[in-house]
Amino acid sequence: MQKLGEFKLPHFFNYPPYFTLQPVRDTREKQVQLWKDLILDYCRTQKVFVIGLEEEFPLFSNPVIGRSLTHEAREAFLSALVADGRAEWMDKGHRKCLILWHRIQEWAEILVQFARDNGLEDGVVTMEEIRFGTESQGTELQGIDRTILNRALKILEQKGKLVVFKGTSTDDEGVKFSL
Amino acid sequence: MSGNFLPPVQLTASGRPVLQRNEIECFYLSSVDLISEDEPTNIPFPNLKSGLLILTSHRLLWISDSSSSESTGAFAVPLAAISHIFSHKKSIKSMFASPRIRFQLSLTPDGRVSGHGLRSVVATIVLRGKGDCDAFLAKFWENWRARAWEDDGPAPGSSSNSGSAPASSGIYSSDGTVRMVGVAGILRKEQEMWESTDKSLQDAFQDLNALMSKAKEMVMLAEKMRQKLLSGSTSQTNASNDEEMGTKEEMQDWLLSVGIISPVTKESAGAMYHQQLSRQLADFVKVPLERAGGMVNLIDIYCLFNRARGTELISPDDLLQACSLWEKFDVPVVLRKFDSGVMVIQNKSHSDEEVFTKIKVLVMKPDTLRAGISASDAARTLGVAPAMAKEHLLSAESKGLLCRDISPDGFRFYINLFTEIDRDDLHLVKDHGIYATWVRANHAPQ
Structure with a gap:
C-alpha cells in the first residue's frame, strides 16, 4: 500500500482515471465524492488547513503512475467541498482554499x-x-x-x-x- | 395475378430490380400503368396499375408501388420482344388525357413473350404522373434500336443466368488453359491478360469520352479477374501461405471496388433520383458493412461508393439525402449520428449491447486493467476503423461502462471503478468484484 508520510493512500489513488475529470455525470459525481472524502481525510490527519491551488499539494499528483490533476480539476473538487460547506475560498480568484473538516x-x-x-x-x-x-x-x-x-x-x-x-x-x- | 405472361423481375432487399449482365438503366417514370387497351383481345394482358417504370438498355421494368395493393410485384417486357413502337399521336384529345405510349409485343402461340412470336398484342403505357413523355419515347426508341441485348449473346452466363446477378463462382474457371500454380500463376495470368488488354487500355485513356465508353469493358475485366482469383483461392488454399492469401485478398478488394455497372444518375432517374440512389446505396453497402463488422463511417462509404461508380460521381449532399431516405423504405440499413457528430451507416440489426460486451471483455483483461485501452487498441480487437472504435468507446463511457484517462501518454479508457468503491471506507476492497480484480492486476507485477 502506498503512503504519503504517515497517511495511508487508498488503492484507487493509482487508478489513472481518478486524475482525469470525468465528463459523464454519474461517474463524475462518484469521482468528486471520492476526492472530497480523500481531501478531508488527508487534511484532518495531516492538519492541513489551507490548500493553495497553485502550490504543490501531495494529493494532487501521483508520481507512481505519472498523473496529476489539472487546475480545472483541482478547482472542481475544491468547489464541491465549498458547496458542501466543508471548505471556503479565501480570495475571489479561487487561489487559496480553507479546508473545514470541522465546521x-x-x-x-x-x-x-x-x-x-x-x-x-x-x-x-x-x-x-x-x-x-x-x-x-x-x-x-x-x-x-x-x-x-x-x-x-x-x-x-x-x-x-x-x-x-x-x-x-x-x-x-x-x-x-x-x- | 392470373394469366400474366410477362416474366417477373427479381428485386433486391431494398426494392431495386436485379439487372441482367451489362444492363443499364436509362429512364425512370413514376405512376405508370402498363395495360392493354385492345378491346377484343383474346390474350389476357395483365392490368398493371400505378407503378414505377424503368427503361433499361434491355428491358422495360414495371415495379409496383408498395403502397398500392391492387397489383403487386415486378414484371419485365424484354425489348427484344417488341415488334413495333407506335409514334406518339398529338391531338386535342391527348392534351387533356394522360399521355400514352403504345407498342406491339410478339407472343408465342402458348402466350409467352418472344422475339419470334406469331401472335401479337398492343400494350399501352399510361403516364399518370409528371414525366417527360417525349424524352422517354425518344430514349425508348433509341434503346430498342440499339439492340444492346444482342451484344451479350456469347457472354458466359447470360443465357442461364438471366435475371440474376452474375455472382456465382466457377463460370470462368473452366476457360483457363494454363494451370495456375499459387500466386505466381495468378500473377502471370494477370500479366498476360493485361498485356492483351493493353490496347484497349490505351484506347480508353485517349480521352474522357473514350474512357466512358470503355468503362463497361473495364468493369467486366475487373469482375472477370475477381472471379478468377476467387476460384484460384478456393482450389489452392492448402498450397498458399498467409502472405499469399493476403495479397490475393488485397487484389480482390481492389477489384471489388470497381463495379457498379448501372449507376443511378440524375439524368436517368430525374425526380426519382434520390429515391433510386437511396435504394442502390442500400444494396451497395451490404458488402462493406459485413467486412467492417456492421458499422461503417459515412465518409468511407462516400469514397467506396463513388469509386465503384467510376464516372457518375455523386456529391456528399446527395449521399446524405439518399441515406436519410432510408427511413421511408424497408431497407436493412440505417444512418446513425453519434453525439460527437460522426455519422455512420449500420445494419438495423446491429446492437450496441454486443459491442459493449466485447469492449467489457477487452478492458477486463489483466493488461488492460492496468494500462487501459486507446481507440487504436480497440480498433484492432474489434476489427473496425479507429475513428469508429473511438465512437464505440465514447458511447460505452456515456453508459458508465468505461471512464477516461487523459495524460501526456494520450487518451485512454479504463473499466469504470468509481461505482465499485465504497464511500464509507475508502480503503475497503471487497473480496469479489471488479475493484478487487483491478487491485490484484495492479499489484501483481510490482
Whole structure:
C-alpha cells in the first residue's frame, strides 16, 4: 500500500482515471465524492488547513503512475467541498482554499470543551497558548489555523461566552472565557 | 395475378430490380400503368396499375408501388420482344388525357413473350404522373434500336443466368488453359491478360469520352479477374501461405471496388433520383458493412461508393439525402449520428449491447486493467476503423461502462471503478468484484 508520510493512500489513488475529470455525470459525481472524502481525510490527519491551488499539494499528483490533476480539476473538487460547506475560498480568484473538516460551529464547541477541560471557565488565555500551548498539545486545537480560530472565537463572543482583547504585544490577542 | 405472361423481375432487399449482365438503366417514370387497351383481345394482358417504370438498355421494368395493393410485384417486357413502337399521336384529345405510349409485343402461340412470336398484342403505357413523355419515347426508341441485348449473346452466363446477378463462382474457371500454380500463376495470368488488354487500355485513356465508353469493358475485366482469383483461392488454399492469401485478398478488394455497372444518375432517374440512389446505396453497402463488422463511417462509404461508380460521381449532399431516405423504405440499413457528430451507416440489426460486451471483455483483461485501452487498441480487437472504435468507446463511457484517462501518454479508457468503491471506507476492497480484480492486476507485477 502506498503512503504519503504517515497517511495511508487508498488503492484507487493509482487508478489513472481518478486524475482525469470525468465528463459523464454519474461517474463524475462518484469521482468528486471520492476526492472530497480523500481531501478531508488527508487534511484532518495531516492538519492541513489551507490548500493553495497553485502550490504543490501531495494529493494532487501521483508520481507512481505519472498523473496529476489539472487546475480545472483541482478547482472542481475544491468547489464541491465549498458547496458542501466543508471548505471556503479565501480570495475571489479561487487561489487559496480553507479546508473545514470541522465546521466553524464545531470548532467553537471544541474550544468550549477545551476551556472546561482546563478549568478556564473564567480564565484568560492567549491565542498563541491555544494554538501551541502545553494545554492544547495532543488535542485537535494544536496548530489550528488562525483564520479558523478567529471565526470560532467570534461565534462564541457573539453568544457572550468570551471576550477577545488586545494583549500587550501587538501580534497576540487574549481570550477571556465566561462560561 | 392470373394469366400474366410477362416474366417477373427479381428485386433486391431494398426494392431495386436485379439487372441482367451489362444492363443499364436509362429512364425512370413514376405512376405508370402498363395495360392493354385492345378491346377484343383474346390474350389476357395483365392490368398493371400505378407503378414505377424503368427503361433499361434491355428491358422495360414495371415495379409496383408498395403502397398500392391492387397489383403487386415486378414484371419485365424484354425489348427484344417488341415488334413495333407506335409514334406518339398529338391531338386535342391527348392534351387533356394522360399521355400514352403504345407498342406491339410478339407472343408465342402458348402466350409467352418472344422475339419470334406469331401472335401479337398492343400494350399501352399510361403516364399518370409528371414525366417527360417525349424524352422517354425518344430514349425508348433509341434503346430498342440499339439492340444492346444482342451484344451479350456469347457472354458466359447470360443465357442461364438471366435475371440474376452474375455472382456465382466457377463460370470462368473452366476457360483457363494454363494451370495456375499459387500466386505466381495468378500473377502471370494477370500479366498476360493485361498485356492483351493493353490496347484497349490505351484506347480508353485517349480521352474522357473514350474512357466512358470503355468503362463497361473495364468493369467486366475487373469482375472477370475477381472471379478468377476467387476460384484460384478456393482450389489452392492448402498450397498458399498467409502472405499469399493476403495479397490475393488485397487484389480482390481492389477489384471489388470497381463495379457498379448501372449507376443511378440524375439524368436517368430525374425526380426519382434520390429515391433510386437511396435504394442502390442500400444494396451497395451490404458488402462493406459485413467486412467492417456492421458499422461503417459515412465518409468511407462516400469514397467506396463513388469509386465503384467510376464516372457518375455523386456529391456528399446527395449521399446524405439518399441515406436519410432510408427511413421511408424497408431497407436493412440505417444512418446513425453519434453525439460527437460522426455519422455512420449500420445494419438495423446491429446492437450496441454486443459491442459493449466485447469492449467489457477487452478492458477486463489483466493488461488492460492496468494500462487501459486507446481507440487504436480497440480498433484492432474489434476489427473496425479507429475513428469508429473511438465512437464505440465514447458511447460505452456515456453508459458508465468505461471512464477516461487523459495524460501526456494520450487518451485512454479504463473499466469504470468509481461505482465499485465504497464511500464509507475508502480503503475497503471487497473480496469479489471488479475493484478487487483491478487491485490484484495492479499489484501483481510490482
